[in-house]
Amino acid sequence: MKIALLGGTGRVGQAFVNFLEKDGRHSVYALVRGERADLLKNRCQTLTGNARNQHDTRALIEEADIVVSCLNTDGDDTLSVSVENIINTMNEQNKKRLITIGTAGILNARQDPTLYRFESNESKRRSARAAKEHAQVYEWLRDSSLDWTIICPTYLPEGPAVEKYRVERDFLPLGGKAISTGDTAHFLFAQLESDLYIRKRVGLAY
Known part of the structure; x- marks a missing residue:
């Protein structure tokens, strides 16, 4: 499988490349500054x-064959501009499968699923700027014809993969507080050959 990778020099991106190196079955082409x-x-x-x-x-x-984005908001509009480019390019080139890293803030709030978590009291973030940009990306993908998956980790400390964590569609696993960069990359790697979460947001937490 040929993988186009964006955001490969970030924390999750580098952990993802570690899994690809160990596996050795896929060819990876990464866009880097x-x-x-x-x-x-x-x-x-x-x-x-x-x-x-x-x-x-x-x-x-x-x-x-597949596009993977580990891009983050970078403190500006880099994420939304870049993902718009990705969507337009994939449509032009008739490519379908896209896996991206999002944020738990764009999952549904449990008390009111009509709200994003960042719009509810479930979110502890002081600023919603980054979550709003991630939400814009989700809404573009939702309205697209791509076979996308958005992986939505909660608090993301540096750490190795223990390969044991909880996963839930559209919601953050109940009581979830954190998930390591390594385990986020582990789940991302597993999606390369899975269609279980196509056109879904997926919450990740221990």
């Missing part, structure tokens, strides 16, 4: 560029 290229040196094929640039996104995805 020049100053971050050394983080994936000799670990996978790379294309120097920026996910905000439509040309770079087209070049990355052109030969891919």
Whole structure:
């Protein structure tokens, strides 16, 4: 399988590349900014560029069977601009499967499922800016024809994969407080050959 990877130099992205290296069955082509290229040196094929640039996104995805995005909000509109590029490119190139990392804030609130968690008292975040951007991405994907999965970890500390955690469609597992970068990457890796959560948000927590 040929994987187009965006956000591969981030915490979850690098942990995901670890799983791909150990597995050895897939070829990976990652889009990296020049100053971050050394983080994936000799670990996978790379294309120097920026996910905000439509040309770079087209070049990355052109030969891919599946697209994986571990991009985050980066403190600005990078996530929404980049995902819009990804969706447009995948439609142009007739590609269907997209797996992205989101946030637990865009899962449904348990007390009122008509709300996102970030809109309810279930969320402890002081600012909703990042969650709103993730919600915009979810709504674009929901309205698209792509076979997407949005993986929605809660508090995300650095840590290895213990490969034992809870998963729930559209909601955060009850009482979930955290999930490591390693286990988030472990679940992401498992979705490469799974259709269990297509067109679903998936909450992850211990």
